[in-house]
Amino acid sequence: MSAHSGPSFSTRPVLRVNLKTVKQNYNNLQGLVGKKTKVAASVKADAYGLGAARIGRTLYGAGCRTFFVATAGEGKIVREAVGENATIYVLNGPAPRDLTLFFGNQLKPVINSILQAYAWAEATENVKRPPFSAIHIDTGMNRLGFSDEEFEKLVTNKKLFERLKVDHVMSHLACAPDNKSAYNKEQLQKFRKQSSRLPVLPLSIANTAGIYLGDAYHFQMVRPGIGLYGGMATDNIGQEVSEPVASLMAPVLQIRDLQPGDKLGYNSTFVAQKNLSVAIVGAGYADGIPVNWSSTEKGPIGHATLQKKRVPILGRVSMDLTALDVTYLKKKPRIGDWAELLGDNLESDAKAAQTINYELLTNIGSRVRREYV
């Protein structure tokens, strides 16, 4: 589009995902737990926003053979991506309207309660080769999983247990990011005690943060998610072996020169105090740029990266657009230059938005084109 407009671009934002680094993160975590422990992958929520199909295939290529999703619909997508030789567990368990998805895609439900156990046993009664299942024991998260009372009903009902064809027993840690929390050990002990009342089966309790709590938490399998996708999982990020894999990029659509007194954006929340150069980029909160990154009277909150420099967001983040202060860049940005809105600074970026790195990833909108490198 001529010398006027600089590089070629679309006005659509792009999420660049580095699959090589995803693979490397997987290998690093496998190295950490050693060969005795399998590394499964949590690819729920569209692999934390990065795209479950491509991420699933990449991890399969790295040797991963067990995947965890939240719903049966997600399981179907991953099954189509990784083929028949992988195990897929559905964390939220079975539900009546999902049964055809479970049977049609050989998805294994995680059984979280005695009601889910009864229901799955009944649903599979006349099915010739029903999928195996996992048992989720609650050890203190009090979210999903068998409570003590319900677990008693399971261990004392051998017929029911057999019909579930259980091939894995799991739990979930509440406070794993804090390796000083006594609650981790409490949960571990309870998991050992409860699981010992079942036949000997592969066990798992560790998410990414749980891996860093040490060998005692690894058992036969670990189930990292965020650590595969380059997000930090613990309060001691210096120890972590993951590298960032994703960049949310937005094209510069227009450069504006502001004079003192000029107002910018909705509610005119930003008023220029001096001459400023502003780049309007094509991504907003519909794409996952938090409204909470809007600048306040006290100053900027969120930042982007342009020409390898951090540049502050000015005014209110809009639905499709964000304004960046590019006054102090060496070169005036050109139309079509790319600004990085999310990337290497996921943790501090999340803090600025008063949220967590996980939510920044899962909020990346469907309008954003996923580009795999």
Next chain:
Amino acid sequence: MSAHSGPSFSTRPVLRVNLKTVKQNYNNLQGLVGKKTKVAASVKADAYGLGAARIGRTLYGAGCRTFFVATAGEGKIVREAVGENATIYVLNGPAPRDLTLFFGNQLKPVINSILQAYAWAEATENVKRPPFSAIHIDTGMNRLGFSDEEFEKLVTNKKLFERLKVDHVMSHLACAPDNKSAYNKEQLQKFRKQSSRLPVLPLSIANTAGIYLGDAYHFQMVRPGIGLYGGMATDNIGQEVSEPVASLMAPVLQIRDLQPGDKLGYNSTFVAQKNLSVAIVGAGYADGIPVNWSSTEKGPIGHATLQKKRVPILGRVSMDLTALDVTYLKKKPRIGDWAELLGDNLESDAKAAQTINYELLTNIGSRVRREYV
């Protein structure tokens, strides 16, 4: 799945969109502006998360013939939904990699700057019947749109202006929600002054909030978005004619009984002080439930609706799950009952999450099944 589990359900959350109410909201806004003014529709960001194709078709059925999107990719989706007899403007303007989308789907770019004007004129030079375009004059938002300086270049270059085949002239209000803001009149006056320097063409400046500023802001066209989708747009919501159209529903997956001292969710941020009944529902921040709705030491922040009662969220909102305090409901919820996580209380819900109703809608995740009634 038997008497144990109650009603039929999937573990996947659902967004129920009432298309009849969307139509009614359109008609109400049309009634407000009168027959002299066309009501266009902003269907960008997938019609604010509700689904651009179905919303587009519904509004077309209500008589809408002009649609605004942010990117050319969005324009293609709307074109396929509404057919050839509608006008579709692309707000973020033309870009080199989007040209085939513009030409292939007869999308009209909104020209926001002199660089976009040059680029579009050049790109259409050898095209037989290029799409018409709109001119966006910045009148004080300082986001996209012709600055004063650039506008001079446009009005004094008749050849360029002719080549753009302009059929609409628009601007955008920064402070429309506040009908006491003097900035609205400033922008209106500037819009009148600048547009008068161009040939006589249909004009528009009002989004939903702008409509409520009165006749002077209506011109030949208004461009509501949030008002079609049941979100309130102004600081005086009593005056607004829109009704809620969307409900984000999540199924109850498990009921837990907590005893004093029991901890719930990540970081054990919630500790039960007494016996509590908790429903775990199948939707989390990946589906658009804000992490900021998590309860704090001081008490609950976010709420859901179950059995027509507001129930508080307990502990940290997880990626796929949220815990609700159902202790005080008359009937114990059954597995598969539906809780409403977003719906009639969009404005207070947004406040609780320290954000705006728009972001709550656009953050609704792709895992959520859209159900149209």
